[in-house]
Amino acid sequence: MLKIVNAVKIFNKGSVNEKIALDNVNLEMAEGEFVTVIGSNGAGKSTLLNCIAGVYELDGGNILLDGKDITRMPEYKRSAYIGRVFQDPLIGTAFDMTIEENLAIAYARGKSRGLTPGISKADLAFFREKLARLELGLENRMKEKVGRLSGGQRQALTLLMATIVKPKLLLLDEHTAALDPSIARRVLELTDEIVKENNLCTLMITHNMKAALEHGTRTIMMNEGRIIMDISGKERESVTVEWLVEQFGRKSGAELDNDRMLLI
Amino acid sequence: MADIIKGAAELGIIYAVMALGVFISFRTLNMPDLTVDSSFTLGAACSAMLCVSGQPALGLILAFFAGCAAGCVTALLTTKLKIQPILSGILMMLALYSINLKVMAGKSNIPLSRILGVPTIFSPFLDTGLERYIALILNTAVLALIIVLLYYFLKTRFGLVLRATGDNDKMVRASGVDTDLTTIAGLALSNGLVALSGALLAQYQGFADIGMGIGMVVIGLASVIIGEVIFGTGSLLRRLIAVVLGAVTYRFIIAGALELGMPATDLKLVSAAIVAAALSMGTIRDKVISLAGRQAALSRYKGGSR
Numbered sequence: 029m030l031k032i033v034n035a036v037k038i039f040n041k042g043s044v045n046e047k048i049a050l051d052n053v054n055l056e057m058a059e060g061e062f063v064t065v066i067g068s069n070g071a072g073k074s075t076l077l078n079c080i081a082g083v084y085e086l087d088g089g090n091i092l093l094d095g096k097d098i099t100r101m102p103e104y105k106r107s108a109y110i111g112r113v114f115q116d117p118l119i120g121t122a123f124d125m126t127i128e129e130n131l132a133i134a135y136a137r138g139k140s141r142g143l144t145p146g147i148s149k150a151d152l153a154f155f156r157e158k159l160a161r162l163e164l165g166l167e168n169r170m171k172e173k174v175g176r177l178s179g180g181q182r183q184a185l186t187l188l189m190a191t192i193v194k195p196k197l198l199l200l201d202e203h204t205a206a207l208d209p210s211i212a213r214r215v216l217e218l219t220d221e222i223v224k225e226n227n228l229c230t231l232m233i234t235h236n237m238k239a240a241l242e243h244g245t246r247t248i249m250m251n252e253g254r255i256i257m258d259i260s261g262k263e264r265e266s267v268t269v270e271w272l273v274e275q276f277g278r279k280s281g282a283e284l285d286n287d288r289m290l291l292i
Numbered sequence: 293m294a295d296i297i298k299g300a301a302e303l304g305i306i307y308a309v310m311a312l313g314v315f316i317s318f319r320t321l322n323m324p325d326l327t328v329d330s331s332f333t334l335g336a337a338c339s340a341m342l343c344v345s346g347q348p349a350l351g352l353i354l355a356f357f358a359g360c361a362a363g364c365v366t367a368l369l370t371t372k373l374k375i376q377p378i379l380s381g382i383l384m385m386l387a388l389y390s391i392n393l394k395v396m397a398g399k400s401n402i403p404l405s406r407i408l409g410v411p412t413i414f415s416p417f418l419d420t421g422l423e424r425y426i427a428l429i430l431n432t433a434v435l436a437l438i439i440v441l442l443y444y445f446l447k448t449r450f451g452l453v454l455r456a457t458g459d460n461d462k463m464v465r466a467s468g469v470d471t472d473l474t475t476i477a478g479l480a481l482s483n484g485l486v487a488l489s490g491a492l493l494a495q496y497q498g499f500a501d502i503g504m505g506i507g508m509v510v511i512g513l514a515s516v517i518i519g520e521v522i523f524g525t526g527s528l529l530r531r532l533i534a535v536v537l538g539a540v541t542y543r544f545i546i547a548g549a550l551e552l553g554m555p556a557t558d559l560k561l562v563s564a565a566i567v568a569a570a571l572s573m574g575t576i577r578d579k580v581i582s583l584a585g586r587q588a589a590l591s592r593y594k595g596g597s598r
Contacts, residue, residue: 081466107468120466122459129452136449137468143445146452189467 036088049075051253064240067250111190113203120186123175134189180211200232300547304540311539313485314512322458326381330388333505335487340402340500359487363479371472412495515539517570
């Protein structure tokens with residue numbers, strides 16, 4: 029479904045601050061595969077996601093989605109196929125608009141944005157049903173502005189918006205990192221449910237090593253712009269957090285940044 | 293007295309059309325657009341020239357589209373050439389000054405006097421029973437039509453993403469929409485309304501003047517902010533009506549100040565002061581609150597001896 033070939037991204041090229049953020053990254057993901065991405069700060073995880081989404085353009089290499097080369101496609105066009113949830117809960121929604129208006133904007137993804145009414149009666153019933161499944165009581169607050177929701181509620185809403193029209197690829201950039209532990213757990217549960225139900229090809233960055241192993245079907249570790257570990261299937265099932273930490277030290281030749289990385 | 297109130301209401305309704313335009317750029321696109329100062333005059337110029345040619349109604353329509361074109365250019369400078377929004381507006385404001393003079397055939401003032409026999413949209417009703425109220429009726433009708441159209445437009449699929457652009461452009465792009473396109477459409481619509489307002493004013497007051505748009509953006513911002521402070525920021529319809537009421541309130545404030553003896557030359561100073569005060573209200577309130585908190589903490593620390 030997703031194929032990344034020799035992806036290279038260099039920031040501040042030619043200056044003293046030059047940084048190779050992606051160093052010949054190759055990654056292939058099958059339909060329905062749920063990959064979790066770990067790595068210390070500056071490893072290139074977010075850059076990889078942003079390059080796939082089109083926020084940054086690659087300096088080299090290609091990105092293919094469902095066989096189509098999207099390397100030079102502008103961000104907004106790719107968004108017709110790619111759903112995204114960001115780390116900052118404020119980024120995923122329009123705060124001064126209502127819950128139903130936000131959902132309507134997401135629901136029109138890939139459709140024409142003409143002068144047809146933004147929300148129909150049928151849409152409202154559909155939104156209500158979808159919101160009810162989040163079990164956060166949002167189905168009764170559809171006319172409220174999103175700015176009044178908590179971070180966790182906004183993140184759950186963003187997740188719903190990213191998947192309300194089935195995307196070919198779902199990108200999650202530490203989408204629970206800014207949330208309280210209990211609501212973070214709920215959002216992760218929801219993520220699992222939605223991904224399984226729609227058989228979504230998903231790429232999730234996380235700082236939580238335990239979450240990286242408990243969720244998804246495959247885990248990759250990045251360091252200095254390269255993928256240094258890639259485990260799935262039986263091998264992954266037997267892996268522990270401790271082993272992962274040890275592997276990181278061995279393969280990157282550095283101590284894991286314990287301050288930022290949550291081990292448990 | 294009644295005439296002062298009537299005059300303020302008539303002007304308020306005309307300026308409300310301009311304020312709705314400013315609302316679109318300032319609130320829904322989150323971009324204070326200075327093109328307004330000149331697109332207002334552009335509208336007045338187009339409208340006056342067509343009145344002179346005997347086509348006052350066509351003048352209003354043409355003024356709207358001329359304003360749209362001006363807004364498009366500003367938006368293209370911002371989105372495609374990446375010039376800062378404020379600077380794009382300033383550049384267009386300057387460029388339009390020359391264009392406005394060209395539209396007005398090189399003259400800085402176009403009189404539309406009844407004596408000269410120049411028709412306006414109001415002139416067919418002169419010498420009828422409606423003469424006294426025709427300005428109020430026609431302007432209100434135009435304003436009502438605009439509010440209805442705007443309300444439904446902002447609720448369409450395109451309208452929703454237009455409103456979301458100022459709120460959160462990342463989210464709009466993540467939903468598959470080109471934010472350059474929404475910005476262009478938004479600024480076009482905004483300046484179209486501003487120009488229409490200028491066109492109405494020219495026909496109402498009986499002349500177009502090259503300097504009539506100076507400070508218009510400030511009046512628009514004042515109207516939007518006064519509307520929000522007094523009438524709230526709830527649903528979309530409420531916000532639109534708040535802008536209109538804000539514009540009318542502003543005219544009443546000005547009429548009152550003039551009545552109390554304020555020299556007309558101080559108008560722009562007062563307008564600027566109102567907007568500066570309104571925009572800084574949040575910051576001042578926060579400062580006062582934090583200062584009060586510190587005082588309270590200090591007095592606790594000293595054992596309440598103060």
